[in-house]
Amino acid sequence: MLTIRENLSSLGQKTLELIRYTGAITILVVDVVKVMFRRPYRFRQTIKQMRMIGTESLPIVSLISFFTGMVLALQSAYQMQKISAEMYIASLVALSVCRELGPVLTALIVAGRCGASITAELGTMRVTEQIDALETLGTNPLNYLVIPRFWALLISVPILTVYADIVGMLGGYVIGVYKLHITHHMYVRMTWDPLRHRDLFVGLVKSLAFAIIICLIACYEGINTKEGAEGVGKATTASVVRSFILIIAADCLLTAIFYFIGKV
Amino acid sequence: MIEIINLCKTFNGKKVLDNLNLTINKGETTVIIGRSGGGKSVLMKHIVGLLTPDSGQVLINGEDITRMNEKELRAVRMKIGMLFQGAALFDSMSVGENVAFALTEHTSTPRAVVDERVKKCLAHVGLTNIERLKPAELSGGMRKRVGLARAICMQPEIILYDEPTTGVDPIMGDAVNELIIELHDKLKVTSIAVTHDMVSAYKIASKIAMLYEGKIIMVGTPEEIQNTKNPIVKQFVTGAATGPITDTTSLKDMF
Numbered sequence: 001m002l003t004i005r006e007n008l009s010s011l012g013q014k015t016l017e018l019i020r021y022t023g024a025i026t027i028l029v030v031d032v033v034k035v036m037f038r039r040p041y042r043f044r045q046t047i048k049q050m051r052m053i054g055t056e057s058l059p060i061v062s063l064i065s066f067f068t069g070m071v072l073a074l075q076s077a078y079q080m081q082k083i084s085a086e087m088y089i090a091s092l093v094a095l096s097v098c099r100e101l102g103p104v105l106t107a108l109i110v111a112g113r114c115g116a117s118i119t120a121e122l123g124t125m126r127v128t129e130q131i132d133a134l135e136t137l138g139t140n141p142l143n144y145l146v147i148p149r150f151w152a153l154l155i156s157v158p159i160l161t162v163y164a165d166i167v168g169m170l171g172g173y174v175i176g177v178y179k180l181h182i183t184h185h186m187y188v189r190m191t192w193d194p195l196r197h198r199d200l201f202v203g204l205v206k207s208l209a210f211a212i213i214i215c216l217i218a219c220y221e222g223i224n225t226k227e228g229a230e231g232v233g234k235a236t237t238a239s240v241v242r243s244f245i246l247i248i249a250a251d252c253l254l255t256a257i258f259y260f261i262g263k264v
Numbered sequence: 265m266i267e268i269i270n271l272c273k274t275f276n277g278k279k280v281l282d283n284l285n286l287t288i289n290k291g292e293t294t295v296i297i298g299r300s301g302g303g304k305s306v307l308m309k310h311i312v313g314l315l316t317p318d319s320g321q322v323l324i325n326g327e328d329i330t331r332m333n334e335k336e337l338r339a340v341r342m343k344i345g346m347l348f349q350g351a352a353l354f355d356s357m358s359v360g361e362n363v364a365f366a367l368t369e370h371t372s373t374p375r376a377v378v379d380e381r382v383k384k385c386l387a388h389v390g391l392t393n394i395e396r397l398k399p400a401e402l403s404g405g406m407r408k409r410v411g412l413a414r415a416i417c418m419q420p421e422i423i424l425y426d427e428p429t430t431g432v433d434p435i436m437g438d439a440v441n442e443l444i445i446e447l448h449d450k451l452k453v454t455s456i457a458v459t460h461d462m463v464s465a466y467k468i469a470s471k472i473a474m475l476y477e478g479k480i481i482m483v484g485t486p487e488e489i490q491n492t493k494n495p496i497v498k499q500f501v502t503g504a505a506t507g508p509i510t511d512t513t514s515l516k517d518m519f
Contacts, residue, residue, distance in 0.1 A: 125355075130352050133348055133352035136312050
């Protein structure tokens with residue numbers, strides 16, 4: 001059995017690790033801000049990354065958002081039918097998807113699909129000394145590897161989020177109109193009526209914050225990969241797990257800020 | 265000329281370089297020998313500015329690269345070519361793009377001139393018509409040669425070789441040695457190689473330096489190293505399992 005001393009020592013070590021990690025991410029943020037507007041601008045690489053992050057994520061984002069919209073409509077129908085308020089299902093789906101599920105689900109998909117891939121790619125480049133080679137060839141790895149991914153995520157994730165919102169609402173529409181027999185006209189009206197610009201704004205602000213989290217964690221874990229193939233595996237797992245935790249934590253924080261302070 | 269003065273580097277409490285001093289004259293080929301994990305690659309990475317020392321200086325043509333900002337360091341790096349142990353070719357690019365990387369990245373040289381330079385560099389290392397291949401399609405020896413072609417593309421004054429013969433068969437190893445000598449003679453560069461392959465060291469070196477416990481304990485010509493009375497250097501170059509090196513680090517503890 002572990003003694004109290006050992007437990008305290010382990011707790012202390014974990015706390016120190018957390019502080020070190022936070023410090024390292026903060027330094028990365030400062031470095032990224034320093035070079036993000038600096039030449040050379042790497043449009044080609046940014047477009048290539050946008051294709052990988054945005055276009056290639058479309059099928060899975062469509063599938064998950066559509067099903068989520070359907071599930072949301074069905075689950076709310078279960079309650080709403082009891083009080084004969086089925087027509088509010090459309091509003092509930094629209095608001096939930098735009099403010100919460102669209103941004104969060106899209107970010108989790110991108111973190112799992114693209115964040116992991118970014119970490120594995122940069123991690124392999126680290127352990128095979130390709131990042132060192134970049135530096136010896138006079139190229140700043142941050143500018144060459146991180147910035148194009150940063151811009152690509154910052155642009156792609158909000159676009160994917162809006163797309164996920166639309167597909168999610170479509171999923172709700174399919175259940176509402178074809179299963180619950182709400183009329184097309186009523187469903188569309190009840191979807192648009194409660195939606196305000198601020199709902200879309202909240203979702204977009206969240207998606208931007210999530211994009212920054214995914215990029216920072218994925219790139220940090222990749223660039224700091226250690227110990228060969230095993231290290232790449234560990235870094236990729238750490239990247240996905242940490243991104244997921246931070247996305248959910250940031251979502252909670254932002255929702256609280258919008259609710260209590262911004263009243264939006 | 266490269267001067268390394270009182271260089272110290274510690275990793276996780278372990279002193280890897282301990283007040284290391286070494287001078288490498290222009291046009292010489294200096295081979296740094298030492299045990300695996302003894303700090304040879306760490307020393308190499310300090311010379312090209314990939315690592316920052318805890319203390320000490322690395323002077324290249326009189327300028328201390330440890331105090332340089334990014335822009336100044338980039339200018340110095342343009343004068344240095346480096347061959348990595350595993351060649352470190354960029355997987356996502358073709359051989360041609362790898363060799364031309366620095367040229368296309370830092371200059372606006374016309375495409376035709378770049379292609380011509382790539383062909384010339386590849387020819388220097390004995391390769392032709394492989395510009396379109398991907399690094400994954402090459403053998404270990406070819407990868408090293410392409411890595412070398414990339415290192416010489418910007419016509420550097422200094423070339424660093426990290427374990428140039430590791431990971432290739434003895435015949436290819438000797439071909440790499442011949443290539444290093446040929447490049448040295450043709451391009452008149454200053455070369456630094458780190459290795460524990462003594463056959464390679466004797467063949468390519470004009471000077472050999474032995475790194476032991478973070479310090480350079482002996483510098484001499486290949487003949488001087490071969491006939492040394494220093495028991496540590498003697499044990500290393502003869503490859504004896506017993507001697508002062510293994511007495512202190514104790515091989516028995518390792519098994």
